[in-house]
Amino acid sequence: MIAYLVAYDGELFYGFTGHPRSVEPALARALGRVLGRGSRTDPGVSALGNVVVSPELKPLGQINAALPRGLWVWGYANVEEGFNPRRARERTYVYIAPYRGEDVELMRRAASLFVGVHDFRNFAKGVENAITQIFSIDVEDRATYIELTFKGRGFKNKMLRKIAWAILAAGRGVVSVEELEELLKSRERRTPVPSAPAEGLVLLSIDYGIQFQIDRNILSRMFRYFQSKHQLYMSLSYSYIKIIENIAKLL
Amino acid sequence: MIAYLVAYDGELFYGFTGHPRSVEPALARALGRVLGRGSRTDPGVSALGNVVVSPELKPLGQINAALPRGLWVWGYANVEEGFNPRRARERTYVYIAPYRGEDVELMRRAASLFVGVHDFRNFAKGVENAITQIFSIDVEDRATYIELTFKGRGFKNKMLRKIAWAILAAGRGVVSVEELEELLKSRERRTPVPSAPAEGLVLLSIDYGIQFQIDRNILSRMFRYFQSKHQLYMSLSYSYIKIIENIAKLL
Numbered sequence: 001m002i003a004y005l006v007a008y009d010g011e012l013f014y015g016f017t018g019h020p021r022s023v024e025p026a027l028a029r030a031l032g033r034v035l036g037r038g039s040r041t042d043p044g045v046s047a048l049g050n051v052v053v054s055p056e057l058k059p060l061g062q063i064n065a066a067l068p069r070g071l072w073v074w075g076y077a078n079v080e081e082g083f084n085p086r087r088a089r090e091r092t093y094v095y096i097a098p099y100r101g102e103d104v105e106l107m108r109r110a111a112s113l114f115v116g117v118h119d120f121r122n123f124a125k126g127v128e129n130a131i132t133q134i135f136s137i138d139v140e141d142r143a144t145y146i147e148l149t150f151k152g153r154g155f156k157n158k159m160l161r162k163i164a165w166a167i168l169a170a171g172r173g174v175v176s177v178e179e180l181e182e183l184l185k186s187r188e189r190r191t192p193v194p195s196a197p198a199e200g201l202v203l204l205s206i207d208y209g210i211q212f213q214i215d216r217n218i219l220s221r222m223f224r225y226f227q228s229k230h231q232l233y234m235s236l237s238y239s240y241i242k243i244i245e246n247i248a249k250l251l
Numbered sequence: 252m253i254a255y256l257v258a259y260d261g262e263l264f265y266g267f268t269g270h271p272r273s274v275e276p277a278l279a280r281a282l283g284r285v286l287g288r289g290s291r292t293d294p295g296v297s298a299l300g301n302v303v304v305s306p307e308l309k310p311l312g313q314i315n316a317a318l319p320r321g322l323w324v325w326g327y328a329n330v331e332e333g334f335n336p337r338r339a340r341e342r343t344y345v346y347i348a349p350y351r352g353e354d355v356e357l358m359r360r361a362a363s364l365f366v367g368v369h370d371f372r373n374f375a376k377g378v379e380n381a382i383t384q385i386f387s388i389d390v391e392d393r394a395t396y397i398e399l400t401f402k403g404r405g406f407k408n409k410m411l412r413k414i415a416w417a418i419l420a421a422g423r424g425v426v427s428v429e430e431l432e433e434l435l436k437s438r439e440r441r442t443p444v445p446s447a448p449a450e451g452l453v454l455l456s457i458d459y460g461i462q463f464q465i466d467r468n469i470l471s472r473m474f475r476y477f478q479s480k481h482q483l484y485m486s487l488s489y490s491y492i493k494i495i496e497n498i499a500k501l502l
Contacts, residue, residue, distance in 0.1 A: 007494075011487060046490055046491075046494060048494050048497050048498065094490075094493045096486060096489040096490050096492075096493060097486065097489075098482065098485045098486060098489065144395060144489075145489045147493070197482075197483075197486060199483055199486045199487050199490060200486045200489075200490060201490075202490050202493050202494060204493070204494075204497055205497075214501065216501075216502060219498050219501055219502055220502065222494075222498055223495060223498045223499065223502065226491045226494045226495050226498070227491075227495055229487075229488075229491055230488045230491035230492060230495060231349065231448075231488075232448075232450055233484040233485075233487050233488035233491070234349045234484075234485075234488040235347060235348065235349060235448060235450045235451045236262060236450050236480075236484050237480075237481045237482075237484035237485040237488060238347040238348075238349065238395075238396045238451075239297055239345075239347050239450060239451060239452075239453050240297075240477045240478075240480055240481035240484070241347075241481060242345045242347060242398070242453050242455070243258075243297060243299050243453060243455075243473075243477045244474060244477050244478055244481060246299050246455055246456075247299065247470050247473055247474045247477070248474065250465065250467075250470055251467060251470055251471065251474065
């Protein structure tokens with residue numbers, strides 16, 4: 001069996017799986033079959049290092065030629081029969097939000113609540129067993145944006161987006177750290193915590209303790225793709241600011 | 252005849268006219284007929300206050316219900332037979348570029364070259380008569396982006412994007428103000444000046460000295476639309492930065 005490293009632009013797909021225009025069916029067409037996946041990311045979420053398992057090794061050039069725009073297979077590793085890509089040592093996600101005056105120290109205090117083993121039932125959606133471990137949540141102030149880096153073995157459905165919402169809400173004074181603590185410790189199911197927007201979340205990597213063969217040419221192509229989309233959306237979002245400002249003058 | 256105020260998100264259309272998925276055919280379906288237009292903006296260029304002329308007045312609610320997402324008619328004025336929307340007192344465009352360390356004083360010096368009446372043959376594309384007047388070019392440093400505001404009676408094909416390129420290139424030291432001056436004064440046709448990316452350009456308004464009736468409800472809807480797209484693209488462009496940084500570590 002082969003484990004493949006997969007990257008995609010979440011904006012161009014209807015989620016990872018379960019829809020004709022999601023990532024997985026496009027991968028299956030190029031790889032032959034997809035037997036397992038590392039993470040089923042939500043619609044709108046991008047990934048650099050997601051992993052899928054397929055029966056046989058095909059040349060990466062041939063695979064990528066059969067993939068649509070915004071989706072790449074950029075590495076592979078031979079893995080034993082029975083390798084389960086759900087079982088990882090560590091997953092790293094980053095959540096990005098434009099800076100809107102959040103108090104970074106309050107965000108760090110809120111983030112520290114979630115680190116460790118907890119029952120995340122009030123910070124997950126539709127799961128029976130919500131007990132899992134977060135290794136670390138790093139909160140960085142990057143001047144124009146806030147960056148939350150999550151490390152853990154595995155995360156429950158919507159858990160990262162709900163925790164991201166909670167940390168940002170604490171930083172904005174919308175909820176207190178004490179309220180979040182109470183909600184995390186409560187065994188009752190409470191009013192669901194909102195999920196922060198999907199487009200802020202990126203799956204960076206999944207560590208299985210195995211070494212992948214990587215293709216630098218494909219990585220270079222990905223680099224150029226994401227750089228040009230970054231520049232396009234940066235320019236567009238600034239252009240929209242001018243339209244917004246001018247509409248505001250008319251209202 | 253009726254002159255209508257038209258706004259659109261340039262990202263969603265194949266330019267203003269000449270393509271089945273451009274702005275004008277969509278307007279014509281909702282308005283009945285389009286007899287004239289204020290500005291034929293390039294593909295990718297957004298507008299807040301473009302103008303089209305149509306034979307009869309329809310209720311704005313009915314027009315907007317027939318328009319696709321990202322296109323609005325938000326005002327109207329009765330105009331005389333023979334009103335030519337190409338002939339305006341003043342057009343205002345803004346060009347936005349993410350800040351990349353440009354020298355703002357050099358940009359202001361470069362911008363001042365273009366103000367006044369000039370033959371813009373080396374800063375326009377495929378036009379016979381390139382003589383026109385720019386009233387002003389305002390260069391503002393908005394910390395994360397540079398904003399160039401152009402005012403003039405009318406601009407030649409690609410002229411604003413070529414002048415924006417020239418001003419930004421001067422600010423980055425790619426060309427000198429003296430070289431631009433020489434190019435503007437030269438009567439020979441030289442190697443074409445590149446055009447700055449279309450997504451940075453926005454048509455803000457066209458002044459005909461007439462008063463339009465405007466619809467605040469439609470403006471409010473436009474405001475929410477552009478605000479949510481601004482936030483989406485801001486978040487996405489920051490997410491792409493994280494992917495780019497992590498690819499760079501692997502290269």
